[in-house]
Amino acid sequence: MQGALINGSGSGADHQPSSELVNGNGTKTEELAFHSHSESDKANTLEPLVRVAKLTETNPSDIPPASKPGRQYAVTIQDILERRAKAGRLIAPTASYSDSDMFKGPQVGKPHSKSMEHHLSPESLSRHPCSLKQAARHLKTPGIISLGGGLPCAEYFPIESITLKVPQPPNFSEAATAESGANVRIGKYDVTDPAIQGTYDLSIALNYAQATGSAQLSRFVTEHTELVHNPPYADWRSCLTVGSTGALEQTLRMLCDGPGRGDCLLTEEYSFATALETAGPLGIKVVGVKMDDQGLLPEAMDELLTNWKPEERGGKRKPHVLYTVPSGQNPSGATQGVQRRKEVYEVARKHDVFIIEDEPYYYIQMPLGGTETDAEPKEETVEQFIDSLIPSLLSMDVDGRVLRMDSFSKVVVPGSRVGWVTASEAIIERYIRHAEVCNQGPSGISQVILYKLLDEQWGHEGYFKWLMNLRGEYTKRRDTMVAAVEKYLPKEVVSWSVPLSGMFYWLKVDHTQHPGIQAGKSILEVEEEIFNDCIGKGVLVARGSWFRAEQDTEPNELFFRATFAAATAENMTEAIKRFGDAVRDSFKL
Amino acid sequence: MQGALINGSGSGADHQPSSELVNGNGTKTEELAFHSHSESDKANTLEPLVRVAKLTETNPSDIPPASKPGRQYAVTIQDILERRAKAGRLIAPTASYSDSDMFKGPQVGKPHSKSMEHHLSPESLSRHPCSLKQAARHLKTPGIISLGGGLPCAEYFPIESITLKVPQPPNFSEAATAESGANVRIGKYDVTDPAIQGTYDLSIALNYAQATGSAQLSRFVTEHTELVHNPPYADWRSCLTVGSTGALEQTLRMLCDGPGRGDCLLTEEYSFATALETAGPLGIKVVGVKMDDQGLLPEAMDELLTNWKPEERGGKRKPHVLYTVPSGQNPSGATQGVQRRKEVYEVARKHDVFIIEDEPYYYIQMPLGGTETDAEPKEETVEQFIDSLIPSLLSMDVDGRVLRMDSFSKVVVPGSRVGWVTASEAIIERYIRHAEVCNQGPSGISQVILYKLLDEQWGHEGYFKWLMNLRGEYTKRRDTMVAAVEKYLPKEVVSWSVPLSGMFYWLKVDHTQHPGIQAGKSILEVEEEIFNDCIGKGVLVARGSWFRAEQDTEPNELFFRATFAAATAENMTEAIKRFGDAVRDSFKL
CATH class of the missing domain: 3.40.640.10 (Type I PLP-dependent aspartate aminotransferase-like (Major domain))
Incomplete structure (x- = not known):
């Protein structure tokens, strides 16, 4: 068996050695330098909250106005890069404990949150920390050998490496990836290999981890x-x-x-x-x-x-x-x-x-x-x-x-x-x-792959470029549907707002003009009729009534939902045409 | 965008086209040939059970004796291979519905299970099938275009391929894998690529799937x-x-x-x-x-x-x-x-x-x-x-x-x-x-990797060989601990049975002989004393009291748990020695 994760530091399904930050030359930096709170604050979070579940009424006059959005404290990618360089390599062995507070910048001038304990359910309030996980604090003892946690040895993980082929920003298309994509390899012992000095490897990702997810992701x-x-x-x-x-x-x-x-x-x-x-x-x-x-x-x-x-x-x-x-x-x-x-x-x-x-x-x-x-x-x-x-x-x-x-x-x-x-x-x-x-x-396999792609390969800058590119792609799709609904839907009975986010078009149908409604049918009956006619004409849309928050009341409006996320431009246009035909037929337009 | 999964068959986060089995020459075989039940039986499972939650008392005289274990119906790997050959390639596109019944052999001569509905909780009994998922039955309609499900298009998944390096049976060791391991590639469009005719690819695994998991795994x-x-x-x-x-x-x-x-x-x-x-x-x-x-x-x-x-x-x-x-x-x-x-x-x-x-x-x-x-x-x-x-x-x-x-x-x-x-x-x-x-x-990334390793690369035969090999490895580890406890623990106060399965040694300590107990200490106090002394001596074991089912009663026995799964042979032996020393010190032996 390779690796340095055998002895204490690489222990237990039910153990949590702490993550550490090691600077460039391998010495540990002061952990507190990267924490915004004192250790005594942190210790409190391990104590279960008092077991009282009741709601209080807040007096509105006690509430100060909401401050401006958080961008008054704006942090830049450059700040993050400098923070990381100062912190050094992240050392987070198998199943190690981490806290996202370790990775935040100084929170100078911000208030502390208010207690929301009265919102918690009795179930939530009765949860205790796991005794086995608590015992893991002893793993910091120098030279200790753990016979505590029953987690398997990485030697028995039957995957030596995983290699991903992924796009390199800003060339995100499938064609560009085929041509110039990067091959990203994840080995089993990258972290303890002195030639690699990796941050996250398969010996860690394939083993048990904390429920918070890995320190790395x-x-x-x-x-x-x-x-x-x-x-x-x-x-x-x-x-x-x-x-x-x-x-x-x-x-x-x-x-x-x-x-x-x-x-x-x-x-x-x-x-x-x-x-x-x-x-x-x-x-x-x-x-x-x-x-x-x-x-x-x-x-x-x-x-x-x-x-x-x-x-x-x-x-x-x-x-x-x-x-x-x-x-x-x-x-x-x-x-x-x-x-x-x-x-x-x-x-x-x-x-x-x-x-x-x-x-x-x-x-x-x-x-x-x-x-x-x-x-x-x-x-x-x-x-x-x-x-x-x-x-x-x-x-x-x-x-x-x-x-x-x-x-x-x-x-x-x-x-x-x-x-x-x-x-x-x-x-x-x-x-x-x-x-x-x-x-x-979450799955450690998913985590290590996301980490390698988003953090090591792309970085924050590359990930934002990916998001910008994706937004452009969905905008094109949304606009294909804008054109189709403008062209094919009967505006005398169907209305909509152009969506500014997401994947859905919400089509309101004016049921008051429907001959069936005028003859005494319910909105649900007309909705079903149109839905079935859509199926007959070769388009599947979602019925608005499926989304009603209060399912035990009668609907008083008629909607259909259509997504522009999945079909090709050509199919999407054809599908909207079919939906328009179904509405026209139903309304006898 | 490549692939044939765009149109209906490759739809919706909340849709479920059915899996199909296609034989060698690409034509569909009768689905029912691989089902042990009729379609009408299956339809019943979509109906929510009646909403009654109560327990009945069974009259013991009504119960026939349990039959012999299920091996009277023994199935062999050869049977499975023949069944698969007859069924042809499994076609299970994005988010397709499957049922494990599709993959079982004929269940001839077996009785039907008894109703266990009275065991179910009110919460469970009140669950309804998802209306969006129900709508997916319409995706079987020829030529239908889905604007129903809001699931992303595989074109926007930023992973072209994943390649694993894994052992080839029976050469499972890390050294053998480094030398002769197989490289297993998972491409984005392997299923629709005529040159590959894959069963499971990234366009499917990276998208939404049914909560049952993929048909493939x-x-x-x-x-x-x-x-x-x-x-x-x-x-x-x-x-x-x-x-x-x-x-x-x-x-x-x-x-x-x-x-x-x-x-x-x-x-x-x-x-x-x-x-x-x-x-x-x-x-x-x-x-x-x-x-x-x-x-x-x-x-x-x-x-x-x-x-x-x-x-x-x-x-x-x-x-x-x-x-x-x-x-x-x-x-x-x-x-x-x-x-x-x-x-x-x-x-x-x-x-x-x-x-x-x-x-x-x-x-x-x-x-x-x-x-x-x-x-x-x-x-x-x-x-x-x-x-x-x-x-x-x-x-x-x-x-x-x-x-x-x-x-x-x-x-x-x-x-x-x-x-x-x-x-x-x-x-x-x-x-x-x-x-x-x-x-x-579960994670689709985890599923496709397990599928490629266990099913395509190893097959059932190879996976059993892996399990046999693993059992041998753990047996060696267990026997290292057998030797250590025999050599280093004071048998006059510590007793155990050699475990025949698993990863744990359960060490019973005879508290009645402990001078502290005789002087009026509680078992928990003595347990804590020994545990802390173990930490001082450099070994972490688990305290037996952490595992007591009834935590609100006083323990009347004293145990410690030690695992042989994690440490090296040398460390394990040393750790048991330290534990023995701690017990001896505590008992003043």
Whole structure:
């Protein structure tokens, strides 16, 4: 067996040696130099929170106004590069403990987050740290031999190396990759090989790891989050997830207790079907908030919460959690502008609502074009690109009341099943306690491949260039659909807003003009009729009713969702034509 | 964009074209030829079960005796090879639906499983199939264009190929792999490339998939399960998981309702710490069953259940779920022999208990040696190896009351976060409904790498040879520890059984002889003293009390757990010596 990971430092499925930062000449630098908090602060996060689950009412007069978005603390890629150079090589052996705080810059002048403990469910509050993982602190003892953790020896991993062929920025196309792509090799013992001095290798990635994910990929997402969102409170943390699907279920179980506390979940009145199907079996009642073409309406949310009466709501208590998709909302395609986001955040503060911000489409923010040619994104720098992005709710979150879910699914690959969440340290600590028993974190194979591609091969700069390129590709697709709906849909009964983010076109059909409705049919019957006729004509679209937050009420509007993500330009145009024909036939136009 | 997966067949994150089997000349064979059930049977599995959650008491006189283990229906690797040749190339495009039933042989003469619906929790019973996924049946319509599913286009996946270097059976060592390992390439469009005619490629693996996992890897684990366990009822299914950690949490939520129904969980009196930490926050009270050196004692379980009185148990109802690790139990290292397993199963039938069988160490069944030389496994064929394995509870399960969890973590790599469960169709259907919203199945990157290694490169035969080789390696390690404990531990106070499976040595220390106990100290105090002295002397072992099923009672025995999986032979021996010194010092021997 090769490698230096045998003895203590390379131990236990249930052990966590700490990550360290080693500078260029191999000596350890002061760990605290890269921490924004003292060790005593950090120790607190290992203690379980007190086991009390109740909601408090906040007095609105106590709340200071939200500060400006986090860019007042802007960090540049250059800052990150300098920070890394100063820190030296990251040493994070098998199953080592890391904390995204290790990878943040100084958080000077930022306030501490407010306690959100009263939002937590009894289930979440009752979680304890794992005793075996706690024991791992002893692995720092010099010369110790571990017979503690039952994790397999890397010698028995039947993969010597993995080699990826990937594009080199800015030549991202498949053709360019075939021609000039880079071959990136991941060996089993790159970290302990003096000739390579790698940061992450197969002996580490193929073994057990912490539920937070590896230090190596955590560093990348933490820095990326700081570059783009830079939350305006000091004690924020990121943590890798098994993708936003899993992250949402974990977050709902952390914040809501349907059967015991009668918790509800606020969301857009039309929402991601899987999110609704996640909440339902947990006994969490979903309550829809009215929307316009910028998505969720803050005044509607305020009114709903101000006038909430449990006795009119089957005994359910006033909602204290909002699930929202601010960019390219699924299914409506709506994107909240910056002012809208500020208003949503202020309503959440007023009513002490915790926000789950789900933004898989955040980087697919498409400039308004009109023709494919106009839509070519203008030449811009990475900094200009970052500045052009609508600020996230996380970037405005002075309280620490937002848990943001990020995903690689829509912008790199869905099959990695890797994403990350960002929230306050106290919230992330509870999230990790659950992850330890419900999935043990994402696939190490996925992590090492993403790390090699995004961090070592592309770096932050290259990754942003990839995102800029991808946004251009989706803009072209969106504009193909813009042209098709303009040309083929009967505007007398179908209306839409051109989506500014995401992958979806939300087509409103004016049911009041439908002869069937006038003859007494229900909206659902007409929706089904059109849907079936679409199938007959050779196009599959999604029925709007599948996305209704409150499935137990009658719909009063008629929608269909169409994606421009998947089909070719030619097929997309043909499909919209078929949909238009189905609507015309149904309306007898 | 290349490939034929654009149009309908290559659609939607939330769509599921069916997998198909195509024979050598490219024409489709009858799907039903590879199904053991009719289509009407299958349709039933899409319907949610009735929403009733209550437990029934079974009348023991109604229960026929368990039949012989499933090997009466033995299937050979040759059978599998012939079945595959007859079926032709597996065609399973992006996100296609598959069912492990497609990959099973004829289940002639086997009974149907019994209904276990009364074991299900209200949460599990309330799950509905996803409406978007249901819509995917329309993708079979010829010529249909999908604007339905919002899944990204493979053109935007920035990985052209992944190449693995892996051992070729039977040359499994790292040195042999460096010298003669095979390079296995996975391209983006191998499936649609006529020159390659691949079965699984990156365009599929990197995209969204069904929560059951890919058809490709599902086929492998289904066949593997049939070769080894061959459950004695017809309607068994396998389903990929994100590893057994996640599978256990899902299964507990499916079967138990702590707060609402007062459900308890039976397990060995010392059990896997993470399993205990999974059950606790769900409000599930864990109840320990006495053990001996073959693990769980059936008569103790019978007595406990027969005499269960809710009023003596804080109102908790009689337990209806058992979690057991029959081979190389963690922490005790105990392995249930075949007779023991039959008795455990019969007690479960008598009291209508559902069994969660967790066997990550199943293939590490080590012959009794004594010295390293004796322990070399004898030359044997793959068939002899399979026949030498102790039958699993699944292989005896005539009722369909076992959910078995298998894992690649201990025998291939833990970092893949891939495992699988096997149970009746009705149970697996509920499991999948949860997986769809809590993780969407395992990483596609992990799946395609495991598939290429295990299925295409090694095949079933090669994988069994790998397992045989691995068992030999662990046997040597176990025997190193046998020699060390014999030489260095004070037998007057420390006793043990040599483990026949797994990775753990369970060392019983006779606390009654301890001077501290005699002077009034508690067992936990003495345990802590010895543990701390071990750290001081340079060895980390696990404290037995961490594994106690009933943490709210006082321990009456003193144990330590040591693993032989991780350290080198030299370090292991030294570590045991240090542990022996710590015990001697503590007992003042």
